[in-house]
Amino acid sequence: MSKVEAICLVGWGAIGQRVAALLKARGANARIVGIAVRDPREIEATMPEGAVHVAGPEALTATGATLVVEAASRESVQPFARAALAAGMDFAVSSTSALVDATVLDELVELARRNGCKLIIPPGALGGIDALSAASRLGLDSVEHIITKPARAWFGTPAEECCRLGELQEAEAFFAGSAAEAATAFPQNANVAATISLAGIGMEHTRVQLVADPKAVENTHSIIARGAFGTLEIRLQNRPLATNPKSSEMTALNLVRLIENRTSALVL
Numbered sequence: 001m002s003k004v005e006a007i008c009l010v011g012w013g014a015i016g017q018r019v020a021a022l023l024k025a026r027g028a029n030a031r032i033v034g035i036a037v038r039d040p041r042e043i044e045a046t047m048p049e050g051a052v053h054v055a056g057p058e059a060l061t062a063t064g065a066t067l068v069v070e071a072a073s074r075e076s077v078q079p080f081a082r083a084a085l086a087a088g089m090d091f092a093v094s095s096t097s098a099l100v101d102a103t104v105l106d107e108l109v110e111l112a113r114r115n116g117c118k119l120i121i122p123p124g125a126l127g128g129i130d131a132l133s134a135a136s137r138l139g140l141d142s143v144e145h146i147i148t149k150p151a152r153a154w155f156g157t158p159a160e161e162c163c164r165l166g167e168l169q170e171a172e173a174f175f176a177g178s179a180a181e182a183a184t185a186f187p188q189n190a191n192v193a194a195t196i197s198l199a200g201i202g203m204e205h206t207r208v209q210l211v212a213d214p215k216a217v218e219n220t221h222s223i224i225a226r227g228a229f230g231t232l233e234i235r236l237q238n239r240p241l242a243t244n245p246k247s248s249e250m251t252a253l254n255l256v257r258l259i260e261n262r263t264s265a266l267v268l
């Protein structure tokens, strides 16, 4: 008999709902047993059958989930990950900007180690994280990441103070700095910078450029890494999710892949 993975989602927004819909449509061996959001009214009408509202981190264990998948916010990561890992539940992080703070990362890794479970960093909106992580084992010289999103994806972020987003005619690079700076200032748009740093040469040495492009319809990630292994160049042109232009479809797809791999005999 096939194993069924019991999943608790933290967050029921663009990514959480897309993951649930894809798992259902694909008949995956996964059951959503809990959904954590602050206000239960947010999930009333769309709650998957058999799932319960999880009122806070302390309510995670009662769901019986074996995997907790965070797709909520930077603030949600530490409290929910602490509770899950302390209870021996694996925890997958989407809002990886929470891990820029090395003390948070160290604490969570130590909790996972002590309780025999795993802190999982999925590729999120990216691809090629496997190759970058493999390459880092031989040493990397440089990693550069350019994140280009439609101008509208930068509304509600500090990009509004760097350029006139509503009036742009051409693409504008409005930020250049370390991954730590990018992920700290743009937690809704640059989690990928933290993810790539964890796989590569760290938050301070990974160079990031952020670009607002009024003509773009996709979220583009261009990554160049150089090291003893050779050179890696990746370019992804991700469709944004219908309900949140800041987040890419690929993020949900990578979570579906992670969840399906948990029970599949063939892991890809």
Ligand SMILES: NC(=O)C1=CN([C@@H]2O[C@H](COP(=O)(O)OP(=O)(O)OC[C@H]3O[C@@H](n4cnc5c(N)ncnc54)[C@H](O)[C@@H]3O)[C@@H](O)[C@H]2O)C=CC1
Pocket (backbone or CB within 6 Å): 010, 011, 012, 013, 014, 015, 016, 036, 037, 038, 042, 070, 071, 072, 073, 074, 075, 076, 093, 094, 095, 096, 123, 124, 125, 126, 187, 188, 189, 191, 192, 195, 243, 244, 246, 247, 248, 251
């Ligand atoms: N790692 C990556 O490559 C990517 C990461 N992300 C991140 O994933 C997260 C989710 O993205 P979306 O689904 O697009 O966002 P969204 O705004 O559409 O949905 C967020 C959901 O989380 C809930 N939420 C927020 N804080 C919470 C808390 N403390 N406790 C319980 N529920 C909480 C909200 O009520 C909502 O249901 C965001 O932090 C986003 O920045 C998004 C895209 C790529």
Ligand SMILES: O=C([O-])CC(=O)C(=O)O
Pocket (backbone or CB within 6 Å): 124, 125, 187, 188, 189, 190, 191, 192, 193, 219, 238, 246, 247, 248, 249, 251
């Ligand atoms: O979805 C994307 O393209 C990347 C993103 O929002 C993030 O890293 O937070």
